[in-house]
Amino acid sequence: MEKSIEQTSQKTNRKVIKNRVAYLDKQVPFYTPFVGILGLLLLWELIAQLGFVSPLFLPAPSVIITTGWEMLTNGEIISNLSASLYRILMGYALGSVFGILVGLILGFFRTADAIGTPIVYSIYPIPKIALLPLFILWLGIGELSKVTIIALGVFFPVVINTFSGVKNVDPLLVKAAVTFGSSRFNVIRKVILPGALPMIFAGLKLAAGTSLLLLVSAEMIAAQEGLGSMVLHYGNLMIISKLMVGVLILSLLGLTFNKVLKWLEGKLIPWQ
Amino acid sequence: MKIVIENVIKKFIDAKKNEVTALNDINFSINEEEFVVLVGPSGCGKSTLLNIVGGLLSPTSGDVYFDGIEQDPTLGIVFQENALFPWRTVFQNVVYGLEERGASKKEQKEIGNHYLDMVGLADFRDAYPKQLSGGMKQRAGIARALAVEPDLLLMDEPFSALDAQTRTLMQEELLTIWNRTRLSTLYVTHNIQEAVYLADRVIVLSRHPGQIKQIIHIDLPKTKRNSEEHIQQFNRYSEEIWELIRHDAQKALKE
Structure with a gap:
């Protein structure tokens, strides 16, 4: 958007007025985002190769990649990753389904709100990982206790977001639905749920980070397999390149998680 | 079939815990294929009344009922803020x-x-x-x-959020549509010209408390009311209604 006004009367004294907020719509070439990451990797590689830092403490990216490839081919990554994926997906699914359900009920029914909300808010501030020993005693050291802790960590942000999403639905839309013959159940299904969906997704995204954190913590405390125990294991052995591979995979896992949620949000909320 | 609004009273408790009578003893009916317009200054309770007729608000006392109808009546409401599901x-x-x-x-x-x-x-x-x-x-x-x-179409200031030109076009279009469907209609507006343009009957409400001041039959053909031929009569109706509302509207402005 180039806007210019010219003073045509005196050509010698011409002053062109330019758009002074052009930087607001400045376009960046598509490769710019990669430049930063590549630059950082290059710098890291250089520092490691030139021997500024002992490779024992900071292995070069190239070393991490080759170590990663070895661990991938000998199946170490696959077995650890699949154990972790099972836990986080089960926990996340359970926590979000129950979270959305409970959030809808608390938001819609006044009595449920009065009874349930104080309970939710009193359990919410407990750091969930503190409950792991308790769950191990109750549910055993197996998968169930880890899945439960993740589910619980996901449940709360989802409940609270769903709840406020329901409260924020325009009452006029509920009136409109009732006018056109909607039953209570249909009001929840066709008005409250879609109306709360943007907030529900905010909760789901928040919970994605929490679930990853709980996964790693729980696996560090009580697991033989999984990315968390793998990272801890190689830390204890001082094999930092393998430790870094674990961290790298966790970072990729988090990224994928976010991408999937974003894609799902676009699919489920096309009206925004 | 007709829709009867009988002895409807609506009282609110305001922020200072005082009882406020929003609607005082409203009585009228809407006949089959009749276009009734509620008009009045702001705060006269016309939207409250429409909400009561639409079953979205309960009256403090009095009834709204459909007379001479077998099945449960079907309502269609057009809201001021459209209330479409996004x-x-x-x-x-x-x-x-x-x-x-x-x-x-x-x-x-x-x-x-x-x-x-x-x-x-x-x-x-x-x-x-x-x-x-x-x-x-x-x-x-x-x-x-x-x-x-x-069985009854309710419209709550449906065009008040539109710009003046769109509004005029929409009024014309509504009339065309109405002539095809001929639904019993209760229409709320604060725009007097709109009321005279659309209505078979205009119910003028006054405020504090909201009650019926006068009911005016608009004795004009349903189309081309603002044409050369009818414009004088049209303006006479508008002035008549304005005279009824004017005093209340001025008071509303001072609050």
Whole structure:
């Protein structure tokens, strides 16, 4: 958007007025985002190769990649990753389904709100990982206790977001639905749920980070397999390149998680 | 069939815990194929009354009932802020009432498309409300209300959020649509010209408390009321109503 006004009367004294907020719509070439990451990797590689830092403490990216490839081919990554994926997906699914359900009920029914909300808010501030020993005693050291802790960590942000999403639905839309013959159940299904969906997704995204954190913590405390125990294991052995591979995979896992949620949000909320 | 509003009183408790009478002893009826317009200054309780008739608010006392009707009456409401579901496309919004009544997909499609055509939104059937202009949203709202083929059509200042030009066009269009459907209609507005342009009968409300000041039959043909031929009569009606409202409107302004 180039806007210019010219003073045509005196050509010698011409002053062109330019758009002074052009930087607001400045376009960046598509490769710019990669430049930063590549630059950082290059710098890291250089520092490691030139021997500024002992490779024992900071292995070069190239070393991490080759170590990663070895661990991938000998199946170490696959077995650890699949154990972790099972836990986080089960926990996340359970926590979000129950979270959305409970959030809808608390938001819609006044009595449920009065009874349930104080309970939710009193359990919410407990750091969930503190409950792991308790769950191990109750549910055993197996998968169930880890899945439960993740589910619980996901449940709360989802409940609270769903709840406020329901409260924020325009009452006029509920009136409109009732006018056109909607039953209570249909009001929840066709008005409250879609109306709360943007907030529900905010909760789901928040919970994605929490679930990853709980996964790693729980696996560090009580697991033989999984990315968390793998990272801890190689830390204890001082094999930092393998430790870094674990961290790298966790970072990729988090990224994928976010991408999937974003894609799902676009699919489920096309009206925004 | 007629719709009877009988001895309706509505009282509120305001923020200072005082009892306020919003509507005082309202009595009138809407006949079959009659277009009744409620007009009055702001704060006269006309929207409250429409909400009571629409079953969205309970009166403190009094009744609203349909006389001479077998089945449960069907209502269609057009809201001031259109109240379209943002997550539904125009078509999905229009067939909402049909869907809730258990109409088949085929029926929904036929009736939905019919009314989309009628309001001139056929090309926008798959758009979301967010993508529509104010006038188009209101057309979609009208189509949604018409699609259930209601026994009573309620319209709560449907054009008040539109710009003046769109508004004029929408009034003309509403009249054309109404002449095709001839639904019993209760229409709320604060615009006197709009009232005279659309109504068979204008009910003028006064404020504090909201009550019926006068009921005026508009004795003009249903179309071309603002043409050369009828303009004098049209203006006379408008002035008559304005004289009734003027004093109240001035007081409303000072609050």
